[in-house]
Amino acid sequence: MLQQLINGLSLGSIYALIALGYGLVYGVLRFINFSHGDVFMVGAFVAFFSAPLATRFLGSGWLTFAAVLFISILFCAALGAVIERVAYRPLRNRPKLTMLITSIGVSLLLEYGGQLWLGPDPRAFPTLIPNRLILNTPTLVLGQVPVIVMGFSILLMGLMYLVVQRSRLGIALRAVSQNQAAASLMGVSINRMVMQTFAIGAGLAGAGGVFYALLYPSINPLMGIFPGLKAFVAVVFGGIGSIPGALIGGMVIGILETFVTAYLSPTYRDAIAFVILIAVLLFRPAGLFGQSDREKV
Amino acid sequence: MKKYKVHIGMGLALIGVGALAFLQPYIDPYYLQVALYLGINLILALGLHFLCGYTGQFSLGHAGFMSIGAYSAAFLSLHFFCAWPDPIRFMLSLLFSGFVSGCFGWLLGLPSLRLKGDYLAVTTLGFGEIIRVVIQNLDVLGGARGLGSIPKWTGIFPVFGLLILGIGLLHFLISSTYGKGFLAVRDDEVAAQAIGIHVTRYKVVAFVISAVFAGIGGALYAHLVTYITPSQFGFMKSIELAAMVILGGTGNAVGVMISVTVLTVLPELLRGFAQYRMVVYALSLVVVMIFRPKMRFWERKKSLC
């Protein structure tokens, strides 16, 4: 049972990582960015293509991994900024539904464009960090990769929390999320804030992609669809604008999925996240820690 | 006479379809298949267009209703009334599918009505996926491997006949006094409520009607492809349907019909370039969304015909 918990946590920490970025954009702009899951996929592929180069110059080991991670995050952050500038900024003052549809379009573009360019076959992701076993008892096995992923997610969450609560950037972000007009009157450049939000969020998604590829070394252009959706559910569950909420939401979904698969039926796995989504939206729309400032009725 | 223009038009169209139906055995089966796909997609798109364009509710889970219709009709066709003549059985299956999906439309419409805009969209997406997963787990419906050997009853008359009936129904509904209520709900819910329109009821009715359209479309689809799997009715299918409606433009149903035709026939023409299809969809969606500033998504000019 404990092993299942660990399984769930390691899966959940990936969801949490994606949810952090998703939640950031959602919290600041109240905008469901469907293409977030596909930036996650891009991160995995950027890592896939840069890994051989990095290995050639830096050998194999932690440094290579760090370099690959860094490259992915940077690339995805840039991608996020570009997407925002090209596809979302023109629609800033339109109904949220329009932006949703556009983000679906961007998402499809990334998915099928990726499929066109890279071929739809899954690729084998190289083992950048061997999954050495930390714990090896008959009832409990723990590899170092899940631990790294979990640790990293928590670290990033802490970092994000500090940034949003303490730094100037954070204050500006929170201002924009509360009242765009007032914030811009106070001298905050809305355009810059929004772009930075997207960039940070996308960077986090890219990191998520790299970690996912470490745990599940088979990557393909459509891999981001479901993790993206589930991460969104995590954000809704945790509450709008709550960073710890997104993290907890991701973990909860990961654990619930694992338990349902193991003890109920593996074929209900994908429905869990959606059941949670509907339950939350209907019964507690603010989520676990969120402020209920959205009029939905 | 002029008042009955639409009725006459419909009647003539039905006769035309009936005549075509007699020619059905002489038409090349491949073209026939594409034409039938076209008709089915038209039914689906019109139902969704009614929901989106006339009541402003956006559904990303319509494939779910389609699958409910497909599976209920297939189930009935495979297991019941085996001694009765085929056309009667088909009609029963179609009616059953419409009924079941209508019921689900009502069930799923009610709680969803507390939500608006993008929240509603995501909730419908969730429902669509849940429906798919549930069907996947029902072995009596074939489970994940799908349901096969469905009798191939779909033909020109069922598809295009129902299409014409559907168009007629929607037309009469919209142009009636009751129908104006839908527009009121779409334009300003609060005002509509203030003048005594039962907003929730209108929204649910719209949901049910579009679910019935989707269900019957699904039933026709099932009896055309003779083999259905839950994964055919997933998120992607819902997006395809939504894309057809969105790209068809704002409001006017004929626009939707054009976009459905293009989006159904083009992939067949470009069979060698099938992998470009989704990319073209995606680009069109983004471009259309960005470059149509004047026409709001749910503004429409006139009624259907």
Added chain:
Amino acid sequence: MKNKMRLCLWMVVCMGSLSLLSCSKLSSKNEILLGEYSSLTGTTATFGQSTHKGLQLAIDEINRSGGVLGKKLRVQTEDTQSKPEEAATAVNKLINLNHVVAVIGEVASSRSLVAAPICQTAGIPMISPASTNPEVTQKGDFIFRVCFIDPFQGSVLAKFAADSLHIKRVVILKDVKNDYSIGLAQFFRTQFLRLGGVIVGEQAYSEGDTDFKAQLTALKEKAPDAIFLPGYYTEAALIIKQARDLNIRVPIIGGDGLDSEKLAEVAGAQALENVYYSNHFTVQNQAPEVQKFVTAFQAKYHQKPDAMAALGYDAVYVTVDAIKRAGGTNPEKLKNALAATKGFLGVTGKISIDENRNAAKSVVILQYQNGVPMFKETINP
């Protein structure tokens, strides 16, 4: 007024596009057109691509030595995207639009099961290179296959597990989205129980899943001697890797669905130690016709052929041989000629079509060593 114009525009678009459809490839008089439907893309893409390569090699060879009955041989290929519904559309198009004389496909039983009734109703022979589920050929007398079937494969694997590996307790992890997987699991179970073994646990997954730790952990608790994995390589690779990550070191046994180089790419050589699977063909077979095929394949594609390529190759040759014996491409005569195939020497062994339109052939068991499948033993029918 505007509406009327739009309506007219719609009708024009309708007519125009439907008539444009008629401008597509039809066969010319002095060639024989075969149809191929395979999964060139999607979750089982290597199956389709390999089959296609073997098929194409056979066609090139045949055309170089003069064609069939004086005519050139050509193939029209349609991609099923690894999806059953696409298989139906593809076969419909091949038969009704391209008017092929015979259809070759598919590797995956789920897709063959969908296409077979269509071919049967249309009266066009269908030759599956590698579908092993017995129900495929039961769809009608126009449906053939050039490979062994799962009742045989399942019992071979059960015997191998019980006798060669001395395994008593087995858990089964099968793919519920997959007719092949369910069927093979069934046949394995029946025979394994008959040999005195015990199935101590059974779990399931769906094609497309990526995380199997939940199921594997549940199976690990049963302390099995081996895991039976009758699935396809895409999921199998991840399953094997995650099993080893969870420190499950017992042998993993699978069927021909595991045959793909992706298995080693994704799972890694270390994880594949102690993995066995059954197959139709191995490049290590020193028989002259096999080595000739391997050399020709390597010359054309710069890679070694796998079982699907070999079966695709054999499927074409068997079909062509039947066309020659039938003296033409008349469907009825071709069907009878195919049914009468006896002792045809292919690169996957001697192919004789029995009264159920299946081929009784030997199974090779392969074992992964250092990331490469090595020949272990052959089991004859």
